[in-house]
Amino acid sequence: MxxxxxxxxxxxxxxxxxxxxxxxxxxxxxxxxxxxxxxxxxxxxxxxxxxxxxxxxxxxxxxxxxxxxxxxxxxxxxxxxxxxxxxxxxxxxxxxxxxxxxxxNDSPNSADFRYARMMIAHHEQAVVLTSLVPDRASSATVKALSARIAAGQRPEIGAMQGWLTNNGGDGREEAHDHSTMPGMATEAQLERLRAAEGEAFDALFLRLMITHHQGAVTMAAEALSDGNNVQIEEMATDVIAQQTVEIDRMRSLLD
Incomplete structure (x- = not known):
């Protein structure tokens, strides 16, 4: 027994x-x-x-x-x-x-919170840029691309805000100068874009958005390197995949 x-x-x-x-x-x-x-x-x-x-x-x-x-x-x-x-x-x-x-253990660390807060502001500027397109752009292709960018980034803003809420963040990056984030357009560049029309607008919009996307890819790569949370990793991976494709498309429109 x-x-x-x-x-x-x-x-x-x-x-x-x-x-x-x-x-x-x-x-x-x-x-x-x-x-x-x-x-x-x-x-x-x-x-x-x-x-x-x-x-x-x-x-x-x-x-x-x-x-x-x-x-x-x-x-x-x-x-x-x-x-x-x-x-x-x-x-x-x-x-x-x-x-x-x-x-x-995938508990969020400071890099995860920093990425979510900063990328919300980064995406919000992208939405501002796309909001100028319908009344100023001359290219139907640029208009369609801009609409896709906005349609993709608005839900991502909501997802990151929800992640912050669920993980005890408040969604604000206190005392941070958003103009120092990679790829962010300056106020002077935004004013030039608002004043442009037609083909000049199309070209300037594409150049600014390419730079903006490159900055987002840089930030996402940093989150993958320094962060610890699986959800942030998945969101950052999506940003890299989607925005890399869009960068290539916008470059082809400038050629």
Whole structure:
């Protein structure tokens, strides 16, 4: 009877470890979305995939040692996991338990909040730029492109405001000079755009919006590098993918 109880306990622990391994792999899939990322971020994302796989393997291997006399010691005995550092940071060696906690922690940090607050203001200026198009542009293609930009960025503003509300942010970037954000048009540039019409307006609008989009891509890349929250990562990834396509389209219209 004693051996049967030990076997039953070992089986239960094995099932628990298998389930934990499955959860780690599922979490890794969520943390590493199958979307286009800038090349400089791919090593970090691939490292997270490897971290998830190694952690799952460690849990499964530890389940095979389920009948030892000291369950607490067994929990710390699995293979060490090397966690990749973010760009510019060294890798770290974690125990299987530490690796699970590391993979599951996506609490927002200051970079996440900064990105959401600043990108709201950045998107709001893009909406202002597009609002000038209907009455001033001569190109139907520019008008259609502008409408798509506005239609894409308005919901993103709402999503970031909602994220801030859900995570305890107030949506304001206090005492921050928005003109210093990458790609922001100056007031003088806005005045020139308001005064322009026809083809001159089209060309100036495209140049300003290309610069504006490039700034947004820069900010999104910084969020991917420095942030920690999965939702912010997904929003930043979307910005990079969408606005890179729009930059290419606007450049083609200027050629």
């Amino acid at each position: 004693k051996d049967f109880r030990r076997s039953s306990g070992g089986t239960a622990r094995t099932v628990t470890h298998i389930r934990a391994a499955q959860e780690v792999l599922a979490l890794t899939a969520r943390l590493v979305p199958l979307r286009q990322l800038p090349p400089r971020h791919l090593p970090f994302r691939r490292g997270l995939v490897a971290l998830g796989a190694l952690t799952a393997a460690a849990l499964l291997l530890s389940s095979c040692d389920g009948d030892g006399p000291d369950p607490g010691a067994r929990a710390d005995r699995g293979p060490a996991v090397v966690a990749p550092g973010r760009p510019g940071e060294p890798a770290r060696t974690l125990s299987p338990g530490e690796a699970v906690k590391e993979a599951g």
